[in-house]
Amino acid sequence: MNSRDDIVTAALRHLNVRPTASTADIAEAAGISRATLHRHFASRDDLLREIGLRSLEHWAGVQESTGMLAATASGDAARIRTCAEEMLRQLVVSADDYAFALVDEYLYALPEIGARTEELFELEVAFWAAALQAGVVRPGLTPRWVAHASYGVLVACREALRHGDVARRDVPDLVLSTFLHGVSA
Incomplete structure (x- = not known):
């Protein structure tokens, strides 16, 4: 799961349950590393904007x-x-x-x-x-x-x-x- 769409979908699913989740939590829930998450989104704010x-x-x-x-x-x-x-x-x-x-x-x-x-x-x-x-x-x-x-x-x-x-x-x-x-x- 390394596509941007997959990451956003997984992040949204996780944030629906844990709205204050950190980027580390979001990455873990998406089954990716924080580095992979940050390659797609420079910050949590960028992910939230998306x-x-x-x-x-x-x-x-x-x-x-x-x-x-x-x-x-x-x-x-x-x-x-x-x-x-x-x-x-x-x-x-x-x-x-x-x-x-x-x-x-x-x-x-x-x-x-x-x-x-x-x-x-x-x-x-x-x-x-x-x-x-x-x-x-x-x-x-x-x-x-x-x-x-x-x-x-x-x-x-x-x-x-x-x-x-x-x-x-x-x-x-x-x-x-x-x-x-x-x-x-």
Whole structure:
């Protein structure tokens, strides 16, 4: 396992469990020497930056593959709802695969990651504004609040998986039903 992709994948898997892991710990978890890790990444910060950028690529990929921009532009309630459901289901994978990046504040402080995060977030705010306008989301909420709420449910997903509180196979339906219907009886 000496490819950069393999190292990033192994590092992310380890950081999802031990977010404060040192580069020595990360290298050991990846089955490589620290020297090999440092040949690919000069520092832990460089590795974290790469993980952050990949998580954003995945988020952008979800927005693209679900047709979020087209659904936003359509204003069609059925299309927007279908997109929202598929987007949340796909983002469950992100919340699990990129759990570390989902909640690491250090990453958001990096200018290129912070700026890209804001771009992607604003696209989702526009999507949720269209969902509100089309009646997919209940009135009285702001698009920004709905976007933050969707993120919050994904963080809950991450935590529930991390603590073993839910079965992995149940998570997509739990996230979707919690987001769309809440938790009240």
